[in-house]
Amino acid sequence: MRIRNLTVQFGDLKAVDDVDLDIGRGEVVALLGPSGCGKSTLLRSVAGLEPEARGSIHRGDVDLTKVPVHKRDIGLVFQDGQLFPHRDVAGNIKFGLRMHKIKDTGPRVDELLDLVGLSGYQRRRVTELSGGEQQRVALARALAPRPELLLLDEPLSALDRALREQLALDLARLLRKAGTAALVVTHDHDEAFTLADRVALMRKGKIVQTGTAEQVWRHPVDEPTATFLGCGLILDAEIRDHVVAFDLGEVEVAWAPDGPARIGLRPHALVADPDGDLQGEVSGRVHRRDHVRLLVKIEHREVDAVASITNAPEPGQSVRLRLDPDGLAVLGDHPGQRE
Structure with a gap:
């Protein structure tokens, strides 16, 4: 057709x-x-x-x-x-x-x-x-x-x-x-x-x-599309040797092309982890079916994150976060993206 x-x-x-x-x-x-x-x-x-x-x-x-x-x-x-x-x-x-x-x-x-x-x-x-x-x-x-x-x-x-x-x-x-x-x-x-x-x-x-x-x-392909697909935060980044560097830290993303980029973060891009590099304070939480969604205040902004149901922190508690590459998207045209 x-x-x-x-x-x-x-x-x-x-x-x-x-x-x-x-x-x-x-x-x-x-x-x-x-x-x-x-x-x-x-x-x-x-x-x-x-x-x-x-x-x-x-x-x-x-x-x-x-x-x-x-x-x-x-x-x-x-x-x-x-x-x-x-x-x-x-x-x-x-x-x-x-x-x-x-x-x-x-x-x-x-x-x-x-x-x-x-x-x-x-x-x-x-x-x-x-x-x-x-x-x-x-x-x-x-x-x-x-x-x-x-x-x-x-x-x-x-x-x-x-x-x-x-x-x-x-x-x-x-x-x-x-x-x-x-x-x-x-x-x-x-x-x-x-x-x-x-x-x-x-x-x-x-x-x-x-x-x-x-x-x-x-x-x-663009910011409205990324937002529709669940990216609540979009940041400028630099990618070198498949390592994404931006103001939340660095994380290896094997499929990301090198160069300047706009990075979209879905809620599960940040995961509660006692060994995480980022530290913040929980300002809100909502239970989902298989996880808890957190709103976390860090130095310069509030971000979405996820935690397991068994040990999710309460509002007002401190939490450490790590970056999960599966929650990232790289905005822009790439081969195979358009008709």
């Missing part, structure tokens, strides 16, 4: 602004960005549900721009699944097959339910299923006619956090097993990095960066 110069406009608002994006055969691409940045509009335009103001959408040599929705050979999965409550599981999946005039539906239904881990659910009513099971049925229905491309619009956002994390892992496995190219819209970077072969970051209608999860996480 090749998207070129795609623009979607509502009045004076450009919801999608001159976007280029490629999706390879069997590749999963996550379209990641904050709410209102144009992700869902871009997806709906690819599906044919939103008219593009200009640009082109090609699959191979076929220009899909004027092709009706039902002839684009695209599967759709939405946030709420949009299953038919009056049909059982098999009936929902068969609907997708019948829409494509596929008659021998039984074996395909069994195959798809096995793929999504719901073998034996053929006669179950969809209203009796959990939210995660309903999304699996919606995925099976979308995959039923073997589409060239699968579009998923925030498919996990209606689920609770624990179920969302588990289903993201399952969905990543299912998409690769099915071998279908997919474009997944999400505002959750953990979800995007779990699901996708490549991530396309979107802001204000434009794609500002593309790359693998590792590339995007380590090298956000």
Whole structure:
């Protein structure tokens, strides 16, 4: 799939602004960005549900721009699944097959339910299923006619956090097993990095960066992107022989290129450690599921840090901090970052 110069406009608002994006055969691409940045509009335009103001959408040599929705050979999965409550599981999946005039539906239904881990659910009513099971049925229905491309619009956002994390892992496995190219819209970077072969970051209608999860996480293209990806503090630094030196100290970062740089620090870039080089005073703390997040006053600023649940210091107590390279990002363009 090749998207070129795609623009979607509502009045004076450009919801999608001159976007280029490629999706390879069997590749999963996550379209990641904050709410209102144009992700869902871009997806709906690819599906044919939103008219593009200009640009082109090609699959191979076929220009899909004027092709009706039902002839684009695209599967759709939405946030709420949009299953038919009056049909059982098999009936929902068969609907997708019948829409494509596929008659021998039984074996395909069994195959798809096995793929999504719901073998034996053929006669179950969809209203009796959990939210995660309903999304699996919606995925099976979308995959039923073997589409060239699968579009998923925030498919996990209606689920609770624990179920969302588990289903993201399952969905990543299912998409690769099915071998279908997919474009997944999400505002959750953990979800995007779990699901996708490549991530396309979107802001204000434009794609500002593309790359693998590792590339995007380590090298956000600019400060707003770094902030969106969790960097609460951004500092000037000098990198020499892969050692990052800045006003919080020095730390070896094996993947960092030498030269002057802007460094983004996520909360876990500073870790409570009795042997750490930095010393400060805890001014606040918040419990998370598997750690405690600290606000620490040091000589010249307040910084975020993390501590283990078992020995996290209290507000007012002294704490020593060490730098953890896994919490750092180097801002700026790097090879493989843009389309």
